Amino acid sequence: MPSTTATTRRALLRTGAAGALAATVPASPRAQGPARGEPLRVGVMTDLSGPFAGAGSQPLFWGAEVAIELFNERGGVDGRPVQAVTADSQSKADVAINEAERLLGQEGLEVVTGIYSSAHAVPLSGRFEQARKIMWITSAISTAVLKDRNLRYVFRPTVHSDQYGEASVSFIHEHAQSKLGTPPERVRLAAIYEDGPYGTGVAAAIEANAKARNMPLVLKEGYSASAPDLSTLVTKLRRERPDVILHTGYNPDITLFLRQAKAGGLRFKALIGHGAGYAQIDRLTEAFGNDVNYVYNVDPVGTQMLDWSKLGPGVGDLAKVFVERYQAKHRVRDLPAHASMGFNNTWIFLEHVLKPAVRKTGGMSAEALREAALAVDIPVGGTIQGYGVKFAAPGTPMSGQNERAFPVVMQFENARGRVVWPTAIASAPPVLPLPPSSPYAARS
Amino acid sequence: MDPFLLEALVNGVLLGGVFALPVLGLNLVFGVVDVIWLCYAELVMVGMYAVWFLYTQAGWPLPLAFAACLPFVAALGVLLHVLVVRPLLRAPPINQVLATGGVLFVLQGVATLVFSTDFRSLGVEMPPMEVGEVFVSGTKLAAFLAALAGAAALWAFLKFTYVGTAIRAIARDREVMPLMGVDPRRIYLITSAVGGTLAGFAACLLVVQLDVHPFVGLSFGPITFMICVMGGLGNMLGGFLAAFLMGLIVSVGGFWWNTEMSYVVAFVFFIAVMFLRPQGLFAR
Numbered sequence: 001m002p003s004t005t006a007t008t009r010r011a012l013l014r015t016g017a018a019g020a021l022a023a024t025v026p027a028s029p030r031a032q033g034p035a036r037g038e039p040l041r042v043g044v045m046t047d048l049s050g051p052f053a054g055a056g057s058q059p060l061f062w063g064a065e066v067a068i069e070l071f072n073e074r075g076g077v078d079g080r081p082v083q084a085v086t087a088d089s090q091s092k093a094d095v096a097i098n099e100a101e102r103l104l105g106q107e108g109l110e111v112v113t114g115i116y117s118s119a120h121a122v123p124l125s126g127r128f129e130q131a132r133k134i135m136w137i138t139s140a141i142s143t144a145v146l147k148d149r150n151l152r153y154v155f156r157p158t159v160h161s162d163q164y165g166e167a168s169v170s171f172i173h174e175h176a177q178s179k180l181g182t183p184p185e186r187v188r189l190a191a192i193y194e195d196g197p198y199g200t201g202v203a204a205a206i207e208a209n210a211k212a213r214n215m216p217l218v219l220k221e222g223y224s225a226s227a228p229d230l231s232t233l234v235t236k237l238r239r240e241r242p243d244v245i246l247h248t249g250y251n252p253d254i255t256l257f258l259r260q261a262k263a264g265g266l267r268f269k270a271l272i273g274h275g276a277g278y279a280q281i282d283r284l285t286e287a288f289g290n291d292v293n294y295v296y297n298v299d300p301v302g303t304q305m306l307d308w309s310k311l312g313p314g315v316g317d318l319a320k321v322f323v324e325r326y327q328a329k330h331r332v333r334d335l336p337a338h339a340s341m342g343f344n345n346t347w348i349f350l351e352h353v354l355k356p357a358v359r360k361t362g363g364m365s366a367e368a369l370r371e372a373a374l375a376v377d378i379p380v381g382g383t384i385q386g387y388g389v390k391f392a393a394p395g396t397p398m399s400g401q402n403e404r405a406f407p408v409v410m411q412f413e414n415a416r417g418r419v420v421w422p423t424a425i426a427s428a429p430p431v432l433p434l435p436p437s438s439p440y441a442a443r444s
Numbered sequence: 445m446d447p448f449l450l451e452a453l454v455n456g457v458l459l460g461g462v463f464a465l466p467v468l469g470l471n472l473v474f475g476v477v478d479v480i481w482l483c484y485a486e487l488v489m490v491g492m493y494a495v496w497f498l499y500t501q502a503g504w505p506l507p508l509a510f511a512a513c514l515p516f517v518a519a520l521g522v523l524l525h526v527l528v529v530r531p532l533l534r535a536p537p538i539n540q541v542l543a544t545g546g547v548l549f550v551l552q553g554v555a556t557l558v559f560s561t562d563f564r565s566l567g568v569e570m571p572p573m574e575v576g577e578v579f580v581s582g583t584k585l586a587a588f589l590a591a592l593a594g595a596a597a598l599w600a601f602l603k604f605t606y607v608g609t610a611i612r613a614i615a616r617d618r619e620v621m622p623l624m625g626v627d628p629r630r631i632y633l634i635t636s637a638v639g640g641t642l643a644g645f646a647a648c649l650l651v652v653q654l655d656v657h658p659f660v661g662l663s664f665g666p667i668t669f670m671i672c673v674m675g676g677l678g679n680m681l682g683g684f685l686a687a688f689l690m691g692l693i694v695s696v697g698g699f700w701w702n703t704e705m706s707y708v709v710a711f712v713f714f715i716a717v718m719f720l721r722p723q724g725l726f727a728r
Contacts, residue, residue, distance in 0.1 A: 049552075051659050053561030091659070195704055223703035228462070228654075228663040231455040231581070232698035232706070238579070239448045251563055252663065255655045263572045263581035264451075287565035287655060 035076025039083035040354065040364055042068075043103040043112030044346075050091025051225065055251035055277045056338035057091075057116035059330075060139050063342025064114060066325050070318075071350045077358045082350060085109060089120055096120035097127065104131050110366045111136060111354075113346055116338075118142030118161075118198040125154045133366045134373070136353075138345035139338060141275065142197040143205070143398075150399050153366060155373050157345045157389055159300055159405045160398070161198065164248075165205025167298045168272045171409045171421040171430075172244050173213050179432040180243065180269060188218045190242035192233060192257070194249045195222035202248040202274045218242050225253045233257070234264035243433075243442070244270045251277035255287050262291065267442040269433035272296040272409070279337040285415040291439055293413050294431045296420070299337040301408045303344070303384040305419050305427065312382045318347070319384035334416050344385045352376045352389065380404060386425075447577035452699035453692065454580055460691030461588035465649065466668045467675070467683040468595060469642030475615040475678030476635040479529050479540045483548035484643060485665025487524070490551060491517040491647025492656040496564045506568065514644040521640020522633060530632070548661075555658035563655040587649040594645050595684060601638070602680075611635055615678065667710075674717050676724025685726055 044064050047057035065084070072081040085107050089096035096117075103109045104127075111134035115121045121140035128135035129151050137145070137156040141164065146156060169189070176184040191206045193199030203220060210217045218240040223233060230253070237245065245268050247257065254277035278284070278297040285292055304323050308316030322343050326335055357372035358364050378389040388404035409421035411430055420430040434441040470484050481487070491513045498509035528547055532540050570582030602608035613621045614631045622628050654660055667690065675686030693713060697706030717725050 049556050049561060049658070051657065051662070053556075054563045054657055058561055221702045221704075224707065226662050227703065227707075228667065229455070229459050229694065230703065231459070231584075232452050232695045233703050235448050235451045235455065235699065252655055252657065252660070255563060255565065259569070259653070260581065263569065263579070263583060265572055265574060265579035283563055287563065287567065289567070 035072045035079050035081035037080040039081050040077060041083050041085050041109055043109045044084045045087040045089055045099055045112050045114040047091045047116050048088040051250060051252055052091040052116050056279055056336060059336045059339040060116055060342040062330060063339040064346040066322055067343045067346035077355045093120050093123060097123060100124050100127055104133055110134060110364055111369055113349055114138055115140045118145060119196040121145045122197050125151055129153050134369045136349050139341055142201040144197055144201055146398050146401050148397055150394060152394050153370060154400045155391055156400060157348050157402045158341055159407045160401055161201030162205040163407050164202045164274045164298050165209050167407045167409055168246050169206055169209035169213060175430060175432055185214045187244060188216055188242045189244050189246060190219040190237055190240060191217060191246045193222050194225040194253055199248040206246050225250045230257050231260045231264055234260050234266050238266050242268060246272050248274040249277050258288060262439050268440060269442050275299045281334055281412050281415050281417060282332055294434050294438060295412055297410050298407050300341055300385045301419060302335050302337045302417060303340045304335050305417055306386055315382060315384055340385055344383050348383060348389055449699060451578045452695050456692035456695030457688060458584045458588045459695055460688030461591040463668060463671055463687035463691060464684055465591050465594055465642055465646040467671050467687045468598060468680060469639045470672050471678055471680050471683040473635060473639040476611055477632050482541055482544040483551060485661030486548050486551040487517055487520055487643040488647045489661045490520060491644045492651040493555060493559060495648060495651045496566060496656050499566055510648045513648055514641050517644030518637045518640040521636040525633060525636035552658045561658060563657045565655050566651055568652050583652050587653060590649055607634055670714055674714055674725055676727035679724055679727055682724055682726030
């Protein structure tokens, strides 16, 4: 019975996704004319149901959807449109594996893009490597997906978890004295995290970076993202009195923590999230109103926070079209970072890997795509999220990882984000510590 | 006493209150109808959506939304019995489990299609109580007291009403009682309505503590089943006590070790109980 239900749901989602994509192909040709030739089939696997959907995977898919739509409108690859073959991994690793088998086996695809969760990416990467098909990760960040595995068919244009820990700890280290009036060595940090590869990876990076900077980590504790209660964790945090809480979670756990932290009288000077649920600021604001003002999030930057005039030629225009179209379709005030990630990392694949591979070989074999991916060389400022693209070569510790990707630290106020770190590209100074208006603000 | 340990103990008791209501509902249905509603947590989820919709979208006052939730989920319980359970009453237990498991996926799928995968929140909270260094969530305390009141009302219903007596009689011997004039079909229907009402009541208490999303049942559904089995399936008092025991294990275990380990301890304890008392911890 479950398999029947899954098939029905999958069919529904596939029909819906195909309908949405078909509906967006314009009836009349535009400047360059829409693509109409033999389609190039590309897998797009995200979590469209289950808890991950509301924690960023849905906007990740929508971003990819806009990228494919725009790419086709601009002529695809010499008139050949890209056809998305969608799969819903349902926030379950076993479903992700089964769907990958379907995409590779029954659908005969050479490449699958997407993959929201690191818990899915870790087992899937081995399968793609074995099958010698391309896995193009647009979101899953765990460093462990690639580190020391010398994978040759798995590529990740986005950042990895070690960079998250480095960013948040560096940010606090840089501002400790000037903003908190405390030497960095006396700022008490606490790392709490969901216990999958994503949270564990970020927490390990936080611990390593705190140790390297001689900053005390007073509590490091994981929990299951589906835990029904986190009040004991709140109690322990109150006991340890951290100045800064570094949190890595999805969504039900983040809102549960924030709610129970407030009810449990937890106070701190800063709360730094690390992607996923913290990137869904519209949702957090809906649930908590102004209580989530001045919360930070570490992630690849949402493109709307960048000065587009400083990006490479044509990149700012692309970003503008994307943001306008996404906002019109999904009626959001501030795009979640995952929307930019979905669009940007899919666009990088379509424009800089698929197009040259098809032009060179006339087809899109995994080998041709792999060769094209390894040849990508985009300078910083060359993508709508500001970073460049150059993949670590086979034989190196992070083979397949984009070496030019970097995260930023964003701070939210009234559901709008702004970049506060790295300081060189910050659009505003951080509000640090939390002002007294915050219910979480530490009492002096 | 360490005030933080005391706070963890209080949290454990309050958490037990959260678990207790769905455990009572599930045990009641199993004890009487002899069918496990695998989709019980999803009925709670539907009730949570009902409250959320009536309060935030339709603009109903919260007490009215709560009041409407109870008969709504009760009606769902009756529908579940009439459409799914009753035709399978004489089928092998695995068929019943698979059928109610199928309803679980249907309810999750329908909720996804209707409400999307977004997380919905009532945005309602009560101020915390601060006693010395111990913080107690006002919302959780209110939910705990309401859960106790609900359990007491259920006990009074079963103990002092004619229908309640019939329900208990059927639970004790469903073969003999029809010979004594009790109509089991009617009692099953009433029990399903009461089980649904308890799911609706649990929904009212949970919707102020958790965000609603189509998969919220995963947060408390599996542990609810575990508590039922640990207390003795069909044993109302056993399930009720086991809920508090589980709340304390999770909370104090999390305090002494860590949050992950607390669930390991809880599961090890559960497995040990299954080895030593497979009929349940409080079974007579």
